[in-house]
Amino acid sequence: MVRETGSRPPPESAGAPEEAGQLEPEPPPESAGTPESAPQGPAGAPAAEAGIAGVFRKEYGRAVAVLTRVLGDIDAAEDAVQDAFTLAVRHWPSTGLPPSPAGWIITTARNRATDRLRREAGRGDKQLQAAQLQAARSPAEPTPEELVITELSREGTVDDDRLRLMFTCCHPALATNAQVALTLRLLGGLTTAEIAHAFLVPETTLAQRLVRAKAKIREAGIPYRVPHGADLPARLPPVLAVVYLIFNEGYSSSSGGPPIRADLCAEAIRLGRLLAALMPDEAEVKGLLALMLLTESRRAAREAGGGPVLLADQDRRLWDRALIAEGQDLVRQCLRRNQPGPYQLQAAISAVHSDAPDGGATDWRQILRLYDRLLELAPGPVVALNRAVALAELEGPEPALRLVDALGLEGYSPFHAVRADFLARLGRIDEAVAAYDAALQLAGNAADRTFLESRLLESRLRETWLPETGPGGAAR
Amino acid sequence: MAQYLLSVYQPDGPAPAPEFLEPIMRDVEALNREMEEAGAWVFGAGLHPAEAATVVRQQGSEVLITDGPFAEAKEHLGGFTVIEAADLDAALGWAEKLARATTLPIEVRPVQH
Incomplete structure (x- = not known):
């Protein structure tokens, strides 16, 4: 049976369409x-x-x-x-x-x-x-x-202060996990417990990590300054990575509460806007902002009825048109600059989805091309997994499943969910059920678990009553 | 202003050939002068190889003297410079120049004071 999630926020705070565009002011x-x-x-x-x-x-x-x-x-x-x-x-x-x-x-x-x-x-x-x-x-x-x-x-000064502190928190002399923890604690206002939970480490470990990082800032004399000129290209990527992590933490929180923490997303977007305004020449900053805006535009649709709702199944009337327009405009600016980077390519992929009036109208060929380019610039199994989803739409689940099986992502819940979907589409229901089970074991939050439980139930029902394969979307 | 220790780590083994070493030494010399002119240089020295090192340690009431460097490693401290810098970024700027001049990794450590 599909369980009630119980912990969902009241509907008026869960990102009703008319609210979703309000990013300025927060x-x-x-x-x-x-x-x-x-x-x-x-x-x-x-x-x-x-x-x-x-x-x-x-x-x-x-x-x-x-x-x-x-x-x-x-x-x-x-x-x-x-x-x-x-x-x-x-x-x-x-x-x-x-x-x-x-x-x-x-x-x-x-x-x-x-x-x-x-x-x-x-x-x-x-x-x-x-x-x-x-x-x-x-x-x-x-x-x-x-x-x-x-x-x-002096709101502007306050923003400068936050930008300055951001570069301090994300200084390359600090380890990545310390950068993330510091930014979430100092700029995101998350509690130590929330950060620890989000990154699956004991709270004491995270507390020590914060103490050590702050001690290093003090003892080593890491400055509170926005790096200028020659230093900037090397100092910016960790800042962008941390902002995107905050956004993802907000978009699909693994801390067991409501899966969407709109305030964290808004915070990340705010930081993204700040970076974009202060660094207009950095194409990847624009790319990151576009990626966040386009993802955010689907929040209400993704969340509808307890979510997460797969991209293919989303009610696209719930998409936030203002955010899409802003995101797509940024993507076009990036295309004109022609200095592609991983964030810009992911934003472009998202923009192609935004263009389609319904799932069936998606330009998967274009998406696959963009994933090919992304895989060149930022090779990795998670990118390859997402590329396989696009490939399945073009060439069917069988070749896509072969690619996915070789990725070695057994510890990653979406890997099993994607496999399960391919297997179900191939009519291999027993295996699909086992894969959904594996995805469920690894799922980070209640809403994802509820979603996977419903898919699992669907597969079991199909196994018992409906032996023929039905259509199924995969992309999220 | 704070002080930072810039440690140069070099691989153990025979010293590089003179034709390789000479331009490096010239670059390091030039950098030392640059540091002095900028008022950043406090103290520095190159060290003899780690095989020349001796370790002295207290054991109970005795003092034990042994041959060799303290830590077993493939790289050892080959030289160091203490600099004065406004903050870590300034120190890292000098460290970058030192890494380029020596072609070796540099550890930057703040000096307690």
Whole structure:
């Protein structure tokens, strides 16, 4: 039987079509339930508490980035921001949310940090100097309200701060797993537990990884700076990889909760837009942004009825046309530049899907050509698996299955799901059932498991009652 | 400003032929001058091969002296430079030049202070 998933978010927060286009400004945090700006004044404790959780998720990265610039130290910045949130938890239930929660947090964190440094003067000389220097640059001693206004009118500076911190987190002197963990923690605002779960490592391991990475930043003197000129080509790829990882974490979260974490996707897209705006000459930045936008455009359709719904089976009327138009425009810009890279090619593949009014109208020949090119630029078994799906559409499941069987991806759930689909289409139902079982064992989240269970059930039914093969889509 | 130790790791075995080594030494010399002129050079030296090394270690109340380098490895420290740099990126910039000059891998390590 198909199980109820139980943990699905209420429908209005699950990416209704009219919401999906709202990327600027950011959509309200999905998990908080209460838009942060709604409970003004003494609106009662529950609203404020829900508001604080939302503000924390949404503003943590921004606040840490600003405070890192002010204090010149990530740990001190995190402490200050934590302090500010602790104060918020104490005060906001009685006072209600301030007009600008983010400004309040940043201002309070800065004041708390300066106080703390004054108290500890002698131990943190450098940080105190940095903070005082920062203060000295201000025209006068501003009131907290003025600071809030200043902070908000300097949105651009805040973005610069985040970009700067991004390059720090993704510095090549740090291991990739540390880059990802740092970015998700500091800029994505994920908890250590969430990151640990997403990457299937014990929470203590991840916590140690973060501590070591921050220690290295401090001890080795990894700068808070956007690299310029000659350094940029080498420094950009890890940043893009990390942004895409955040997007994928949001798109199909393996942390067991709702499979789609729209806020993470929005965060990754926001970072992508920021990179694209600040680095207009980098074709791969555009490619990555296009890829994320085109993937995001199918969120509502993919999620419909508990999802994930295969690309072939999606109700394409639910696709977000504005996101598709934006993504396809970026893909066209990339084509004109003619400096292809892995992100641009994946975006182009996605754009071909977006062009088709229904699954049957998909230009698989074009998609296969793009996969061939992608396999040249970024060879790997996962790309080969996706290419095999396109090949199956053109030449049937038999040659595609032969290719897939040679890939050695036995630890990867989609490998078994793709095999199962090919096998079912070939009428080899026993084997298809076994492959769906294998995919199910490896599936990362509840919705994927539910989906695979339904496919498994379908295969079993077919085995019992409908021995002839039916049509079946494969691409997702 | 922070200080960084740039360690040059060279494979064990006989030294390369003079015609191979001479241009390298010239490049390293030139780089050392460049570092000095930039105010980055603090201290540096090339080392004799690892076979010339001796290890001294305390064992209980005794001190044990043994022949050879401390770590068994295929590469050993062949030389080092201590530099002054604004941050890791600046240090990595010098390390890149040193790697090009020596054709050898360079380990960059921040000095405690």
